[in-house]
Amino acid sequence: AQKVTQAQTEISVVEKEDVTLDCVYETRDTTYYLFWYKQPPSGELVFLIRRNSFDEQNEISGRYSWNFQKSTSSFNFTITASQVVDSAVYFCALSGVLFGNEKLTFGTGTRLTIIP
Amino acid sequence: NAGVTQTPKFQVLKTGQSMTLQCAQDMNHEYMSWYRQDPGMGLRLIHYSVGAGITDQGEVPNGYNVSRSTTEDFPLRLLSAAPSQTSVYFCASSALDRVTYEQYFGPGTRLTVT
Numbered sequence: 001a002q003k004v005t006q007a008q009t010e011i012s013v014v015e016k017e018d019v020t021l022d023c024v025y026e027t028r029d030t031t032y033y034l035f036w037y038k039q040p041p042s043g044e045l046v047f048l049i050r051r052n053s054f055d056e057q058n059e060i061s062g063r064y065s066w067n068f069q070k071s072t073s074s075f076n077f078t079i080t081a082s083q084v085v086d087s088a089v090y091f092c093a094l095s096g097v098l099f100g101n102e103k104l105t106f107g108t109g110t111r112l113t114i115i116p
Numbered sequence: 117n118a119g120v121t122q123t124p125k126f127q128v129l130k131t132g133q134s135m136t137l138q139c140a141q142d143m144n145h146e147y148m149s150w151y152r153q154d155p156g157m158g159l160r161l162i163h164y165s166v167g168a169g170i171t172d173q174g175e176v177p178n179g180y181n182v183s184r185s186t187t188e189d190f191p192l193r194l195l196s197a198a199p200s201q202t203s204v205y206f207c208a209s210s211a212l213d214r215v216t217y218e219q220y221f222g223p224g225t226r227l228t229v230t
Binding site: 004009035037043044045047050091093095102103104105106107108109 | 147149151156157158159160161164166174204206208210212218219220221223224226
């Protein structure tokens with residue numbers, strides 16, 4: 001069975017601070033995908049990143065960066081110099097790779113509030 | 117290219133009523149799925165389909181039916197609505213393509229059962 005744990009239910013930081021959202025996962029698959037989605041107050045789900053389990057390189061996209069560590073089963077997300085527009089609920093998710101195993105298992109989400 | 121569309125956006129039902137949530141995608145994706153989102157529980161998979169004529173149950177299928185007669189459409193039917201089905205429902209689709217694999221989500225349907 002797959003499981004995703006986002007232990008931080010809510011985080012509040014002052015604008016321009018850096019913030020890291022934690023994600024820990026469990027799976028018996030040897031290959032899998034990891035995702036981060038953003039859900040702003042408007043309610044839609046916005047895709048941020050997909051990471052294949054073969055690729056442990058960290059990734060940076062503007063103010064966003066992701067740290068994938070297979071040894072600790074973690075896929076953490078850092079926002080640098082946070083902005084009010086970053087306020088949202090962030091979900092980490094996991095899926096299989098094989099055909100027919102595309103089901104996404106989501107964590108319970110972390111609500112991030114950026115205080116101006 | 118509209119992506120994934122869902123109708124209605126909002127719906128209020130009385131206990132025992134039935135209804136169908138519509139989902140359509142215009143990306144020719146093989147894989148489609150339905151999730152429900154409840155406070156503090158993230159998104160949970162209800163049903164999914166890997167192609168026309170093929171459906172299977174997810175984590176929380178009870179009280180819901182699906183069918184997939186075309187590649188484009190994947191409706192979710194509530195047979196006899198219950199207050200426990202009050203939730204936000206998301207439909208998603210993706211190509212079964214390991215190179216560009218990404219699940220695209222619709223805007224959601226907020227359902228209240230009284």
